[in-house]
Amino acid sequence: xxxxxxxxxxxxxxxxxxxxxxxxxxxxxxxxxxxxxxxxxxxxxxxxxxxxxxxxxxxxxxxxxxxxxxxxxxxxxxxxxxxxxxxxxxxxxxxxxxxxxxxxxxxxxxxxxxxxxxxxxxxxxxxxxxxxxxxxxxxxxxxxxxxxxxxxxxx
Numbered sequence: 231x232x233x234x235x236x237x238x239x240x241x242x243x244x245x246x247x248x249x250x251x252x253x254x255x256x257x258x259x260x261x262x263x264x265x266x267x268x269x270x271x272x273x274x275x276x277x278x279x280x281x282x283x284x285x286x287x288x289x290x291x292x293x294x295x296x297x298x299x300x301x302x303x304x305x306x307x308x309x310x311x312x313x314x315x316x317x318x319x320x321x322x323x324x325x326x327x328x329x330x331x332x333x334x335x336x337x338x339x340x341x342x343x344x345x346x347x348x349x350x351x352x353x354x355x356x357x358x359x360x361x362x363x364x365x366x367x368x369x370x371x372x373x374x375x376x377x378x379x380x381x382x383x384x385x
Contacts (some may be wrong), residue, residue, distance in 0.1 A: 234309070236319075236370030238301045239363045240305065243322070246360050247299040255353055256337055258346035266346055268336060270295065273345075291332055298325050305367070312375045319368040326361040333357050 254267040265276045272287040305318040340346055348354075 234370065234374065236367040236374070237309070239367035239370065240306045240319075240322075243302040243326075243360050243363050243367070244299050244306075246356050246363070247295050247302070249353070249356060250295050253353075255333065256272075256340075257349040257351060258337075258340050258344065259345045259349055260344050262361050265349075266340055266344060268340070273336075277349065280340050286334065291329075291336065294325060294329050294332060298322065298329060301325060302364075303368075305371075312371065312378065314376060316368075316371050319364070319371050322364045323361070323368050326357070326364040330357045 232275040251270050252271045256268040258268075260266065263278045266285070267274045267276070267287075268288070270292050271284075273285040274282050275285050276282045301318055301322045305315055305322060308315050308318065337348060341348070
């Protein structure tokens, strides 16, 4: 059902995760002047005058982004079975929390390894928004389930 508010939350989660596929998640600047970018492909280091080099691949983070987008889309379209939809929304909350923790872990690892400072950007807020919208979607699905169960008791 598209008219439910949790469907809007789930759609927003899908859009926000798709933003992470293109471009950089995080950017860091080292004291030497080089820039470190964390993107969908991995950690890239741009040295002054030398070009770019791949520091590390981040396959688990990339898989996590695709999983979050897929689970949120699946959760939208299984509205006829609320019990399964509730489990998928709970899985989405867990995946979003793991995504936030993984990004914090990667950023702290880069800061300590390269002695770099983070460059602020709008994508810093997006993982928190994904987690927030997934919690709201889960609450909305639970609320709908309780409402339908209360109507079944009245019959």
